[in-house]
Amino acid sequence: MFNAVPLMIIPFILYNMSMLGLMGGGGLPSLENDVIVLSMISGAMWSMALGDLFIIVALAVLFFEILKATRSDGSLTNHMLSMLVFIAFLVEFLLVQDAATQVFFILMTIALIDVIGGFAVSIRTAGRDVSIGL
Numbered sequence: 001m002f003n004a005v006p007l008m009i010i011p012f013i014l015y016n017m018s019m020l021g022l023m024g025g026g027g028l029p030s031l032e033n034d035v036i037v038l039s040m041i042s043g044a045m046w047s048m049a050l051g052d053l054f055i056i057v058a059l060a061v062l063f064f065e066i067l068k069a070t071r072s073d074g075s076l077t078n079h080m081l082s083m084l085v086f087i088a089f090l091v092e093f094l095l096v097q098d099a100a101t102q103v104f105f106i107l108m109t110i111a112l113i114d115v116i117g118g119f120a121v122s123i124r125t126a127g128r129d130v131s132i133g134l
Contacts (some may be wrong), residue, residue: 004077007065008085008111011058015107019098023050028098051103058110063115069121079118086111 017023025029031051038046048056065082069075089108092099 003068003071004081006078006082007061007068008058008082008084008114011054011107011110012085014054014057014091015099015104016051016092018054019096028101031058031101031103051101054103055106055110058107062110062114062117066117066121069118070125075118075122079115079122082111082115082118086115113128 006065014023018030019028019029021030031049031054032046035050035053036046036048040046067077086108089104089111093104093108
């Protein structure tokens with residue numbers, strides 16, 4: 001049952017939590033809060049904002065989603081639910097003012113790649129499973 005749950009729901013929930021002010025800073029300005037600041041050997045300061053961290057989390061989740069697509073158990077349900085997550089991203093992007101940001105658009109694009117990649121991997125592996133003997 002857990003295999004059917006699309007992991008792209010995690011960045012969706014995290015973004016909505018920050019939009020509601022549950023990540024500190026009160027709403028969308030919290031996406032610009034630095035979560036990591038490192039001094040590089042060159043002397044430059046490198047920082048990662050909360051919104052950037054959401055994108056990294058989404059890319060890691062995308063990796064695991066593609067790995068899940070190679071298995072056959074529950075993949076159809078996972079694909080349908082992943083499509084619903086992408087539709088939720090799209091609807092929120094179009095209708096919610098606070099979701100019209102670059103970070104949310106990139107998260108939505110990653111969700112689209114998850115849907116397309118999952119279907120492509122499943123179709124490719126299903127083609128290998130079918131053997132026709134003539």
